[in-house]
Amino acid sequence: MSSERAAFEAPCLPAVGCAAGEEGTRAPFDALAALRDSEARFRSLCELSSDWYWEQDASFRFTVMSGGVTNKGNFSVSKAIGKRRWELPILLEESEWAAHRATLEAHLPFTDFEYRIVTEDGSLRYYSARGEPLFNDKGEFTGYRGIANDITRRKQSDEALRRFRAALDTSADSILLIDRAAMRLIDANTTTCEVLGYSRQEVLAMGPQDIFPGARGQLERAYDELIAGAAGAAQSQTTLRHRDGGLLPVEVSWRAIMSDDGWNIVGIARDIRARLAAEQTIQRHAMQQQSLNEQLEERVRERTRELQEAQAELLSAAHLAGMAEIATNVLHNVGNVLNSVNVSAGIVSERLRSSKLKGLVRAVHMMDEHAGDLGGFLTLDAKGKLLPGYLRELAPALQAEQAAMAEELATLGKSIDHIKEVVATQQSYAGAARMLESVRLDELLDDALRMNDGGLTRHKVDVVRQLAELPAMQLDRNRVLQILVNLISNAKEALSDVVDRNPCITLGAALADAADGRVLRVTVADNGVGIAPENLIRIFAHGFTTRKNGHGFGLHSCVLAAQEMGGNLKVHSDGCGQGATLTLEIPVDLPTGKP
Numbered sequence: 001m002s003s004e005r006a007a008f009e010a011p012c013l014p015a016v017g018c019a020a021g022e023e024g025t026r027a028p029f030d031a032l033a034a035l036r037d038s039e040a041r042f043r044s045l046c047e048l049s050s051d052w053y054w055e056q057d058a059s060f061r062f063t064v065m066s067g068g069v070t071n072k073g074n075f076s077v078s079k080a081i082g083k084r085r086w087e088l089p090i091l092l093e094e095s096e097w098a099a100h101r102a103t104l105e106a107h108l109p110f111t112d113f114e115y116r117i118v119t120e121d122g123s124l125r126y127y128s129a130r131g132e133p134l135f136n137d138k139g140e141f142t143g144y145r146g147i148a149n150d151i152t153r154r155k156q157s158d159e160a161l162r163r164f165r166a167a168l169d170t171s172a173d174s175i176l177l178i179d180r181a182a183m184r185l186i187d188a189n190t191t192t193c194e195v196l197g198y199s200r201q202e203v204l205a206m207g208p209q210d211i212f213p214g215a216r217g218q219l220e221r222a223y224d225e226l227i228a229g230a231a232g233a234a235q236s237q238t239t240l241r242h243r244d245g246g247l248l249p250v251e252v253s254w255r256a257i258m259s260d261d262g263w264n265i266v267g268i269a270r271d272i273r274a275r276l277a278a279e280q281t282i283q284r285h286a287m288q289q290q291s292l293n294e295q296l297e298e299r300v301r302e303r304t305r306e307l308q309e310a311q312a313e314l315l316s317a318a319h320l321a322g323m324a325e326i327a328t329n330v331l332h333n334v335g336n337v338l339n340s341v342n343v344s345a346g347i348v349s350e351r352l353r354s355s356k357l358k359g360l361v362r363a364v365h366m367m368d369e370h371a372g373d374l375g376g377f378l379t380l381d382a383k384g385k386l387l388p389g390y391l392r393e394l395a396p397a398l399q400a401e402q403a404a405m406a407e408e409l410a411t412l413g414k415s416i417d418h419i420k421e422v423v424a425t426q427q428s429y430a431g432a433a434r435m436l437e438s439v440r441l442d443e444l445l446d447d448a449l450r451m452n453d454g455g456l457t458r459h460k461v462d463v464v465r466q467l468a469e470l471p472a473m474q475l476d477r478n479r480v481l482q483i484l485v486n487l488i489s490n491a492k493e494a495l496s497d498v499v500d501r502n503p504c505i506t507l508g509a510a511l512a513d514a515a516d517g518r519v520l521r522v523t524v525a526d527n528g529v530g531i532a533p534e535n536l537i538r539i540f541a542h543g544f545t546t547r548k549n550g551h552g553f554g555l556h557s558c559v560l561a562a563q564e565m566g567g568n569l570k571v572h573s574d575g576c577g578q579g580a581t582l583t584l585e586i587p588v589d590l591p592t593g594k595p
Contacts, residue, residue, distance in 0.1 A: 051147050051148065051149040052065060052066060052147070052148055052149070053065070053066050053145070053146075053147060054066075054129075054131075054145065054146055054147075054148060055134075055143060055144070055145045056084075056131075056143045056144040056145070057142070057143040058141055058142055058143050059084070060084045060085065060104055060143070060144070061082050061083060061084055062080050062081050062082065062083060062084075062085075063081065063082075063143070064145075065077045065080060065081065085100075085115075086100075086101070088117070089117055089118055090115045090116065090117055091115065091116040091117070091118065091124075092115050092116070096115075100113060104144070107133040107141050108133070109130075109131065109132040109133065110129075110130060110131055111130040112128055112130065113128065113129045113130065113131075114126065114127070114128045114151065115127055115129075124152075125150060125152045126150070126151045126152045126154075126155040127148055127149065127150055127151060127152075128148065128149055128151045129146060129147070129148040130146050130147055130148075131144045131145060131146025131147075132144065132145065132146060168189040168190075169189050169190040169191070170190075171189060171191055172191065172270075172271075173191060173268050173269060173270045173271075174188070174189065174191050174192040174195050174196075174240070174250070174267075174268070174269040174270075174271075175188065175189040175191070175192065175266070175267070175268050175269075176188045176189075176192055176208075176266070176267045176269070177264055177265075177266055178208050178223070178264060178265040178266075178267065179261070179262070179264060180220075180223050180224075180227070180256075180262065180263040180264060180265055181261075181262050181263070183207045183208060183209070183216060183219070183220065184204075184206070184207050185203055185204055185206050185207065185208065186204065186264070187204070188200065188203045188204065192269075195240060195242075195248060195269075195271065196211060196240060196241075196242055196243060197242050197243030197244065198243055208265075208267075210241070211240055211241050212238060212239075212240065212241070213238060213239055213241070213247075223256070223263075223265050226254055226255075226256045226265065227256040227263050229256075233253070233254060233255045233256075234253075234254045235251065235252065235253050235254065236251075236252055236254070237249070237250070237251050237252075237272070238250060238252055240269060248271065248273070249271075249272050249273055249276055250269040250270055250271055250272060251269070251270045251272050252267050252268065252269045252270075253267070253268045253270075254266070254267055314542065314560075345412060347408045348405055348408045348409065348412070351401060351404060351405055351408075352405075355398075355401055356394055356397045356398050356401060357398065357401075359390070359394055360391075360394055360398070363387055363390060363391060363394070366383065366384075366387065367387070370384065435476070436474040436475060436476055437474065437475070437477055438472045438473070438474060439472060439473060439474075439475045439477050439480070440470070440472050440473075441467070441470050441473070441475075441480075441509050441520070441522070442467060442470070442509075444475075444477065444480055444481055444484060445465070445467075445484060445507055445509075447481060448481060448484035448485045448488050449463060449488065451485050452485065452488045452489055452492060455489070455492045456488075456492055456505075459492060459495055459496055459503060460503065461492060461495055461503045461504065461505055462502060462503065462504045462505070463504075463505050463507065464504060464505070464506045464507070465506075465507050466506060466507065466508040466509075467507065467508065467509045467510075468509060468510040468511070470509060470510075470511065470520075471590065473520060473588045473590065474588065474589055475520075475565075475586065475588070476564075476565055479561040479562075479564065479565055480565075480586070482557070482558070482561055483558045483561055483562060483569070483584055484522070484524075484584075486554040486555065486557070486558050487524040487558065487582050487584070488505065488507075488524060489554070490554060490555065490582070491505045491524050491525075491526035491528065491580075491582075492505070492526075493547060494526050494528030494529050494530075494579075494580060495526055495527070495528040496528075497528075497529060498527070498528055498529070501527060503526075503527070503528065504526070504527050505524065505525070505526050506523075506524075506525045506526075507522075507523070507524060508521075508522065508523040508525070509521070509522045509523075511588070511590075512585075514585075514587070516587070517587055517588075517589075518587070518588055518590065519567070519585045519586060519587050519588065520584075520585070520586045520587075520588045521583060521584070521585050522583070522584040522585075522586075523581055523582070523583050523584075524581070524582050524584075525579065525580070525581040525582075526579050526580060526581075527579040528579055528580065529576065529577060530573045530574065530575055530576045530577050530578040530579050530580055531571065531573035531575075531576070531580050532575065532576055533575060536571060536573065539555060539571050540555050540556055540558075540559045540569065540571070541556065542556045543556075544556075555569075558584075562584060562585075562586065565586050565587075566586070566587050567584065567585050567586035567587060568584075568585050569582065569583070569584050569585075570582070570583045570585070571583075
């Protein structure tokens with residue numbers, strides 16, 4: 001028999017022989033058998049129990065260990081038999097050992113003596129023991145006996161619960177547990193107590209109706225709906241009532257859970273004061289932003305109105321400037337024609353002053369003085385004899401003089417007619433309404449050239465036409481003429497300083513396809529001074545000019561006029577001395593069947 005098994009065995013009674021049939025000698029054997037049977041049952045119960053039974057002698061050494069300790073494989077009984085408890089690998093503070101040994105030395109019973117042991121597999125186990133002292137018939141102390149059990153799971157559960165409790169108490173949210181049947185708070189974390197201003201004991205003496213708004217019946221119905229719900233969870237925004245009566249806004253997540261004692265309601269309340277304050281701040285800022293946006297929109301509307309008014313004034317000024325450009329060209333042409341008129345008038349005046357007509361007047365006067373004897377005067381008077389010969393010579397001179405004066409007067413009449421034509425053309429456009437009408441482009445170009453005729457003639461500019469055959473088109477006659485006059489005038493000015501080549505302006509016109517329809521494309525090209533690259537992007541700007549006496553309105557007014565017709569005006573130049581080409585594009589609607 002092993003030593004461990006021996007530790008569990010009780011001492012056997014000595015065998016006593018007996019004669020068969022002798023009743024007096026059988027009683028001791030029957031008692032021994034009963035004792036062994038009881039011992040076996042006791043040992044069996046100890047082996048099946050999770051607790052174990054132990055005994056110590058008067059020196060506190062283990063003499064017996066039986067029960068659950070042998071079934072777990074966590075502790076070697078052979079290593080414990082014959083040793084005191086503090087001689088085993090038990091983890092305990094010195095102060096705790098001292099207290100326990102003092103109890104043993106005083107032969108006092110003890111309970112809930114807890115300790116830890118590092119088992120053979122290296123794990124840490126927790127145990128709890130309780131014991132009572134043993135005395136013999138003489139009252140002498142003979143040792144201890146008692147029960148011990150493994151409390152590792154309980155300790156682990158307690159530790160997990162402690163950690164969980166610590167987590168609950170450190171949560172920033174208030175966590176409450178409500179007994180639905182009793183409508184009482186059965187647990188609450190530290191945050192709840194701090195938020196409400198109550199101690200934990202005070203909180204656990206309350207019901208949910210004491211801290212949440214609403215009567216008890218109202219809360220009961222809400223909890224019952226939560227329990228009956230499929231999800232068993234809900235969320236709401238409400239308030240918590242503080243000890244001082246103040247209300248704390250919170251957002252609560254509710255959940256119903258079933259326990260051994262019935263339904264419990266868990267509430268996790270989050271303080272939303274900061275969120276509500278932030279929302280109010282955001283709302284206030286949003287309102288301020290909306291107000292600022294409205295103010296900005298009003299300012300934009302005001303600035304838009306101002307810009308529209310300025311644009312209208314600019315358009316008007318540009319239009320007037322364009323019309324002034326036309327009027328200036330007309331005045332130039334009229335001035336040039338007036339020079340011819342003045343010359344012709346001077347010639348006629350000079351010939352009238354030196355006319356032979358005065359000699360005829362004197363001859364007639366002499367004849368009137370001798371009217372009573374005109375025959376004698378012409379035949380006998382020395383002066384009278386000369387008069388017939390003078391008259392014969394005077395007649396052809398007067399005829400030649402008349403012819404010369406008639407020629408000058410014809411020239412004068414032509415010049416005056418030219419002036420009338422130029423002025424009439426200007427008047428027809430100056431008074432024209434801004435509307436579309438059927439116009440032939442070649443006729444518009446003739447008018448534009450006529451208005452620039454004086455300058456073109458003075459600068460000896462050749463004009464080359466490269467015009468496609470174009471039908472009559474619906475155009476704004478006034479605007480198109482304004483643009484053409486200005487473009488031809490600018491080309492003429494660009495040729496004023498050209499000395500190394502014959503100045504030339506090339507006019508082109510054709511219809512072209514565009515993304516949104518057909519356009520009339522008119523080009524005015526010159527071989528003049530050209531345009532510097534840095535000026536190409538500024539050439540159409542209001543007030544920009546490279547001419548000493550220029551005003552910078554002409555091309556700008558042309559761009560505006562083109563845009564008013566839905567078109568555009570472009571410029572191209574390869575640089576200084578390379579000439580320039582300005583291209584006008586205007587959308588046109590052609591009659592059906594026209595190319």
